[in-house]
Amino acid sequence: MNYECLICQVKALQKRMDKYEIAEEKRNGIVSKMIKEIAEINLDNSYSPEITRNILKKLEAESAITDPYxxxxxxxxxxxxxxxxxxxxxxxxxxxxxxxxxxxxxxxxxxxxxxxxxxxxxxxxxxxxxxxxxxxxxxxxxxxxxxxxxxxxxxxxxxxxxxxxxxxxxxxxxxxxxxxxxxxxxxxxxxxxxxxxxxxxxxxxxxxxxxxxxxxxxxxxxxxxxxxxxxxxxxxxxxxxxxxxxxxxxxxxxxxxxxxxxxxxxxxxxxxxxxxxxxxxx
CATH class of the missing domain: 3.40.50.10880 (Uncharacterised protein PF01937, DUF89, domain 3)
Structure with missing residues (x-):
């Protein structure tokens, strides 16, 4: 995986929180935690779609929405x-x-x-x-x-x-x-x-x-x-x-x-x- 994929994951966080209708008061904490986790990803041993999946699962856990699209x-x-x-x-x-x-x-x-x-x-x-x-x-x-x-x-x-x-x-x-x-x-x-x-x-x-x-x-x-x-x-x-x-x-x-x-x-x-x-x- 390329470092640019990680940048794309960070850029996507706001749109994805919007889709899951994450409460505003939760967003600072969620973004801070996720950026830290993204920063620690081993690029040589990771798949960008799998990272997407893991991020979406964490957002789903904070939301009542299971199929935002x-x-x-x-x-x-x-x-x-x-x-x-x-x-x-x-x-x-x-x-x-x-x-x-x-x-x-x-x-x-x-x-x-x-x-x-x-x-x-x-x-x-x-x-x-x-x-x-x-x-x-x-x-x-x-x-x-x-x-x-x-x-x-x-x-x-x-x-x-x-x-x-x-x-x-x-x-x-x-x-x-x-x-x-x-x-x-x-x-x-x-x-x-x-x-x-x-x-x-x-x-x-x-x-x-x-x-x-x-x-x-x-x-x-x-x-x-x-x-x-x-x-x-x-x-x-x-x-x-x-x-x-x-x-x-x-x-x-x-x-x-x-x-x-x-x-x-x-x-x-x-x-x-x-x-x-x-x-x-x-």
Whole structure:
């Protein structure tokens, strides 16, 4: 993890306290304690999403709110489902259905309520169709989908999962397992939201057994690990999942994401705003 991630965590504290409606009289003490804890983090042995999870759990303990992004999650899913026929038609009428559906799936990654992120879905969709992938392992991904007996798809945010559903419908693979978070965290999808948008009609749904906004292998459930280790192909959506898995050397693993911060861009080998289809290497 980079020192800039710690700075970002500190900057996010006020917004996160607002979301949990932390009483004003508690805030000085909470911020003072958390900054001290953040300052003592070992950067070489830490995952930024895990730190986010720990901070959010401490805020939740001071609040009656357990799902502060519930409204945003519901609104994102509704908005994207409303446009589902439009997106589906564009895929069906395209010359390369795989590429079109893949671009929609990556464009969906823009839907993020992180501390410093602002997004425009329409602008991102138009840009993803006009811009080459900064890293493009999409041909390898298509080939691996065709020969894989089992696909594990690591989901990310609400709204975005509507685009994932479109992509999976296009793949039409008979054995896909779609993974969500075990409990609400930020605007990440859980089983509840995945079922609400009908993802269970195109994939088997499981949770990863954890409430970190990522896939951190030392935290996930035994059931998830069994799926992870047995899958022929693993598709990882979004920056959060990338942060948890970026040190894995596994050619089964493909990252689909939009770069939202320069630190992750440096890790990936791309710039902020770039669209990426990247295969993990041995």
């Amino acid at each position: 519930a409204n945003e999650k519901a609104a994102s899913n509704r908005a994207l489902l409303h446009r589902y026929p439009e997106f589906k038609s564009r895929i069906e009428n395209s010359d390369d259905k795989f590429d079109t559906a893949l671009r929609y799936a990556i464009a969906g990654n823009i839907i993020d309520f992180g501390p410093t992120h602002h997004f425009d879905v329409d602008e991102t969709i138009e840009r993803v169709f006009q811009t080459p992938f900064a890293i493009d392992d999409s041909a390898a991904l298509k080939a691996e989908v065709a020969k894989a007996k089992s696909v594990l798809y690591l989901g990310d945010n609400c709204g975005e999962i509507v685009m994932d559903k479109l992509f999976l419908e296009t793949l039409n693979h008979p054995n896909v397992t779609f993974v969500v978070r075990d409990q609400p965290v930020l605007n990440d999808a859980t089983l509840k939201e995945a079922r609400e948008i009908g993802l269970h009609t195109v994939a088997t749904l499981i949770s990863n057994g954890d409430d970190t906004p990522s896939t951190v292998l030392h935290r996930v459930s035994k059931n998830f690990l069994e799926h992870y280790h047995s899958a022929d192909l693993i598709i990882s959506k979004g920056m959060g999942n990338f942060e948890g898995l970026m040190d894995e050397s596994d050619p089964r693993l493909f990252y689909l994401l939009m770069i939202k911060c320069p630190v992750i861009g440096q890790k990936v080998g791309a710039e902020k705003g770039d669209f990426v289809v990247k295969r993990s290497k041995n």
